[in-house]
Amino acid sequence: MKEMINELLVSLSGRNESNAIVFVHGFPFDHKMWQAQVVEISKDYFCVTYDIRGLGESTVDDGQFTMESFVDDLEKIIDELKLNRPVLCGLSMGGYISLRAIERIQEKFSALILCDTKSSADDNEGKLKRAAAIKLINSGGFESFIDAFVLNCFGEKFVKEKRNEYDAVVNRSMMNNSIGVKGCLLAMVSRTDTTNILNKIKLPTLIICGSEDKLSPPDVMKSMAEQIPNSEFVLVKNTGHMTPIESPQVVNQAIKNFLTKNRI
Numbered sequence: 001m002k003e004m005i006n007e008l009l010v011s012l013s014g015r016n017e018s019n020a021i022v023f024v025h026g027f028p029f030d031h032k033m034w035q036a037q038v039v040e041i042s043k044d045y046f047c048v049t050y051d052i053r054g055l056g057e058s059t060v061d062d063g064q065f066t067m068e069s070f071v072d073d074l075e076k077i078i079d080e081l082k083l084n085r086p087v088l089c090g091l092s093m094g095g096y097i098s099l100r101a102i103e104r105i106q107e108k109f110s111a112l113i114l115c116d117t118k119s120s121a122d123d124n125e126g127k128l129k130r131a132a133a134i135k136l137i138n139s140g141g142f143e144s145f146i147d148a149f150v151l152n153c154f155g156e157k158f159v160k161e162k163r164n165e166y167d168a169v170v171n172r173s174m175m176n177n178s179i180g181v182k183g184c185l186l187a188m189v190s191r192t193d194t195t196n197i198l199n200k201i202k203l204p205t206l207i208i209c210g211s212e213d214k215l216s217p218p219d220v221m222k223s224m225a226e227q228i229p230n231s232e233f234v235l236v237k238n239t240g241h242m243t244p245i246e247s248p249q250v251v252n253q254a255i256k257n258f259l260t261k262n263r264i
C-alpha cells in the first residue's frame with residue numbers, strides 16, 4: 001500500500017501489528033532499492049519504505065534540503081504512522097540520515113541497521129567532488145553524472161552478470177528531478193560528522209558492508225562497528241556499495257538473524 005505523508009511517497013508492506021522496520025534509501029535511488037528486502041522481511045515485519053524528499057515520487061519542493069530536514073521527515077513518518085520503536089535501517093545517504101536520527105532521537109528506535117555508510121562528514125576532496133557534480137548537472141550533464149555515479153556504486157560482478165537489473169536501476173535514477181538530486185548533494189555536503197556518537201549508541205546495531213564498496217569501504221565500517229558497543233559486522237563478499245540489491249539473500253539473512261537474535 002502506498003500513501004503520501006508530508007508530500008513524501010511512503011510504501012507499507014506486511015501486517016501493521018508486527019514490529020516495524022523503516023528503510024531509508026541511498027542516493028540517487030528511491031524506495032524500490034529495498035524491494036528484495038521488503039518481499040522477504042514483510043512476511044514477519046511491517047516494512048516501511050519511502051522516497052526521500054527530492055527523489056523518486058516524493059516532492060522536490062524548492063530543492064533546499066539539509067540532513068536535519070531529512071531527519072524531520074523521517075520523524076514525521078514514524079509519528080504519522082504511530083510506529084512503536086521501529087528498527088531503523090539506512091544505506092549510505094540513508095545511513096547518514098539514520099545516524100543523525102539516532103543522535104537526535106535514539107529513544108524512538110529499537111535497533112539500528114547500517115548498510116554501506118559512514119559516520120564521517122565530507123572532507124575537502126569530497127566537498128569539491130559534490131561541487132563538481134553540481135557544476136556538471138548545471139551544464140547539462142545530468143545523465144553523465146548519474147551514469148558515472150551509479151556505476152561507481154556497484155561491484156564489477158553485478159554489473160557484468162546482472163546487466164538488466166543494473167540498467168533498470170540506472171534508468172530509475174535518471175528519472176529523478178535534477179533539482180532534487182542537487183538538493184540531496186547539498187544536504188550531504190553540509191551534514192555533520194556523527195563519529196563521536198558511535199560509542200553512545202545503546203541499540204543493538206548491525207553493520208553490513210560490501211567487500212568491494214569504494215564509497216564506504218570495509219575498514220571504515222569495521223572501525224564504526226568497533227566503536228558501537230552492541231554491534232556486529234557482516235562483510236558481504238564480491239559485492240559493492242549496493243549490498244541490498246547486489247546480494248539480497250545474504251543481506252536478508254543477515255537482517256533476519258540479527259532481528260531474531262535480538263528478539264525483535
Ligand code: MLT
Pocket residue numbers: 025026027028091092093094153188215241
Ligand atoms: C549513497 O549511496 O547514498 C551515496 O553514495 C552517498 C554519498 O554520495 O556520500
